[in-house]
Amino acid sequence: MLGWVSRFLGGAFFGLGLTLLLAGILAGYVTGDVDVLRGKGEELVESLFASPEFLETLMLQESQYSSLEEIRSVCETNSEIEECYILRQIEENPKELVENNPSLSQGVNEVNKQIDELADKIKSFEQASKKVITGSVVLIVLGVLFTFLGYMDWKKASYKICVKGAVTSGLAAIYYKVIQNLLVGDLLAEKIQIGAIPLAPVKELLAAWITPAFDKIFVLALSLTIIFILLAVGFYFLKKKDLKKDNKRE
Secondary structure, eight states: OHHHHHHHHHHHHHHHHHHHHHHHHHHHHHHHTGGGGTTOHHHHHHHGGGOHHHHHHHHHTTOSOSOHHHHHHHHHHOTTSHHHHHHHHHHHOHHHHHHHOHHHHHHHHHHHHHHHHHHHHHHTTHHHHHHHHHHHHHHHHHHHHHHHHHHSOHHHHHHHHHHHHHHHHHHHHHHHHHHHHHIIIIIHHHHOOOTTOOHHHHHHHHHHHHHHHHHHHHHHHHHHHHHHHHHHHHHHHHHHHHHHHHHHHO
16 A cells, blocks of 8 residues: 555656656746847837838828828829838838837837836746756655655666656647647737737747747657657566566566
8 A cells, every 4th residue: 555655656746846847947948038039129110010000100190191002102103202202211121210210219119118027027937947946856856766665676666757757748748839839829929918019020029039948848858758768668678577587486
């Protein structure tokens, strides 16, 4: 009975510890890479020009024309009017327009401020991720200890630990890839409102931030799965070899 309890606790502690270890490492990657978001306000404000609604609102300010299409039509015959110059600048060099327009420059500063606040909040979890890693290592050690006490045979215990590790890390590789695909889709972008910035450039910015972190944790989880499988196969044959020896003695 005590052996079964010890084996159960060993498997539970080891599985939970490995899961938390991978989660803590991922959190460390994510919080460590969050600085790539800083200073991206200008790029996001420039992306507003890809929005037909914003572009039309901007072009019709202090203009005698009633629609963006009307301005484009006029520009085909008379490209020297002010509206055509602004439209060309937006299409050819939006960066210069943002820098020379006080209201757009102010918008850049406001977006950068919002991004910095978001980055600071995420960065504040960095210490928590280190504590999770420390706690997970303790659980893994306890899991290994209880498993060995439960079997009192290092080959059997090692085999069970490797099987548990392969299953846990393999599942982690799958669900982290699924979570990554959800986050770089609309799920995370829709939760983060940055002024009137369209969804697409926000998604691109978030993807540039979290994709490397999830790619690294996926490779790590997949590598651990392969290592645990190879070790499990090795310990299985060692265990089977000992079983054959015992049968011969009998």
